[in-house]
Amino acid sequence: MSERRKLAAGNWKMNGTGADLSEIDALVSGHGDAGCEVLICPPATLITRMVARADGKIAVGGQDCHPAASGAHTGDISAAMLKDAGASFVITGHSERRADHGETDEIVRAKTEAGWAAGLTVIVCIGETLDEREASNTLGIIDGQLAGSVPDAATGHNLVIAYEPVWAIGTGKVPSTDQIGEVHDHIRTRLEQRFGAGVGRTVRLLYGGSVKPGNAADIFAVPNVDGALVGGASLKADDFGGIISALD
Ligand code: PEP
Numbered sequence: 001m002s003e004r005r006k007l008a009a010g011n012w013k014m015n016g017t018g019a020d021l022s023e024i025d026a027l028v029s030g031h032g033d034a035g036c037e038v039l040i041c042p043p044a045t046l047i048t049r050m051v052a053r054a055d056g057k058i059a060v061g062g063q064d065c066h067p068a069a070s071g072a073h074t075g076d077i078s079a080a081m082l083k084d085a086g087a088s089f090v091i092t093g094h095s096e097r098r099a100d101h102g103e104t105d106e107i108v109r110a111k112t113e114a115g116w117a118a119g120l121t122v123i124v125c126i127g128e129t130l131d132e133r134e135a136s137n138t139l140g141i142i143d144g145q146l147a148g149s150v151p152d153a154a155t156g157h158n159l160v161i162a163y164e165p166v167w168a169i170g171t172g173k174v175p176s177t178d179q180i181g182e183v184h185d186h187i188r189t190r191l192e193q194r195f196g197a198g199v200g201r202t203v204r205l206l207y208g209g210s211v212k213p214g215n216a217a218d219i220f221a222v223p224n225v226d227g228a229l230v231g232g233a234s235l236k237a238d239d240f241g242g243i244i245s246a247l248d
Contacts, residue, residue: 003156003201003202004156004201004202004203004204004226005036005037005204005226006035006036006037006204006220006226006227006247006248007036007037007038007039007160007204007206007226007227007228008034008036008037008038008039008227008228008230008240008243008244008247009039009040009041009061009089009123009160009162009206009227009228009229009230009234010039010040010041010229010230010231010234010235010240011041011063011091011094011208011229011230011231011234012040012041012042012043012046012063012234012235013043013063013096013231014043015043015235016042016043016046016235017045017046018046018049020046020235021046021049021050021053023235023236023237023240024040024050024053024054024058024237025053026237026238026241027040027058027237027240027241027244028053028054028055028057028058030237030241031058031241031244031245032055032057032058033057034244034247034248035248036227036244036247036248037059037227038057038058038059038244039058039059039060039061039089040054040058040059040060040061040234041060041061041062041063041089041090041091042060043063044062044063044077044082044085047060047062047082047085047086047087048085048086051085051086051087052086059088059089060086060087060088060089061082061087061088061089061090061091061120061121061123062077062079062082062087062089062090062091062120063090063091063094064077064090064091064092064094064097064111065077065078065079065081065082065090065092065111065114065115065118065120066078066079066111066114067107067110067111067113067114068114069114069117069118078114078118079111079114079115079117079118079120080117080118082118082120083118083119083120087120088120088121089120089121089122089123089160090111090115090120090121090122090123091122091123091125091162091229092108092111092112092115092122092123092124092125092149093105093108093111093112093124093125093126093145093149094125094164095125095127095164095166095169096169099166104148105144105145105147105148105149106148108124108148108149109148109149109150109151112124112149112150112151112159113151113153116151116153116158120158121157121158121159121160122158122159122160123160123161123162123206123229124149124150124159124160124161124162125162125164125208125229126141126142126145126146126149126161126162126163126164126187127141127142127145127162127163127164127165127166127168127208127209128141128142128165128166128167129141129166129167130166130167133165133167138165138183139182139183139186142163142183142186142187142190143190146161146187146190146191146194147194154191154195154199154203155199155202155203156198156199156201156202156203156204157202159203160203160204160205160206161187161191161203161204161205161206162205162206162207162208162229163180163183163184163187163205163206163207163208164207164208164209164229165209167209168208168209168210169208169209169210169231170210170231170232171209171210172210173209173210174209174210174211174215174219175209177218177219177221177222180207180219180222180225181222181223181224181225184205184207184222184223184224184225185223185224187205187224188200188201188205188224191203204226204227205224205225205226206225206226206227206228206229207219207222207225207227207228207229208228208229208230208231210232211228211229211230211233211243212233212239212242212243213233213239213242213243213245213246214242216228216242216243216246216247217246220246220247227247228243228247230243
């Protein structure tokens with residue numbers, strides 16, 4: 001058995017109201033006994049209600065957190081608040097946050113540390129733009145984001161890395177399995193170099209970017225792909241269930 005438990009993670013982004021919690025009921029009844037870990041990161045307004053419906057079968061996470069534990073930050077949410085609401089994970093450094101909110105590696109690192117301080121497992125997102133790939137700079141960008149966004153206290157339990165090429169998110173474009181494999185192998189090597197083999201081998205590496213039921217099995221067959229971070233196809237239990245089945 002692999003030392004890394006597979007993870008199917010859904011990111012609902014700014015989608016979903018109470019009516020959509022029926023999708024969680026369908027996921028629980030269809031995939032509540034999946035061998036892989038299943039996680040949904042809904043809007044913060046749904047976390048408490050989703051936790052109640054998930055019946056301990058599906059983990060629930062936040063999509064972002066503030067670096068500070070509390071204070072005068074109108075509209076923000078702290079990692080401790082996510083934990084208190086029942087979350088066990090938080091995403092940091094999603095490319096939409098890096099683009100929409102100017103989040104730098106330094107900010108992502110501080111948010112990741114805040115997540116750890118609250119006892120959350122943090123999914124740190126990294127990935128190149130199309131321009132960076134076309135300039136043959138993908139691995140350099142990955143190196144910079146890994147070094148800048150991931151704090152020193154990483155373990156196989158508190159850290160998950162999501163490799164999400166920006167040009168593949170929500171576009172229907174997916175890198176070749178060779179391209180995914182090259183980046184995931186590179187990330188694994190860098191983690192082992194920095195944190196030692198014990199930690200480096202146990203951190204889970206997710207691929208994210210236009211994963212669908214129809215392409216999931218090919219992506220999951222790539223070495224060092226331990227699961228997926230899924231946006232659009234996580235909104236409906238039928239679609240996400242197909243991805244869970246491909247991972248299981
Ligand atoms: C994402 O936003 O993390 C993502 C991977 O989106 P999609 O699956 O829709 O490409």
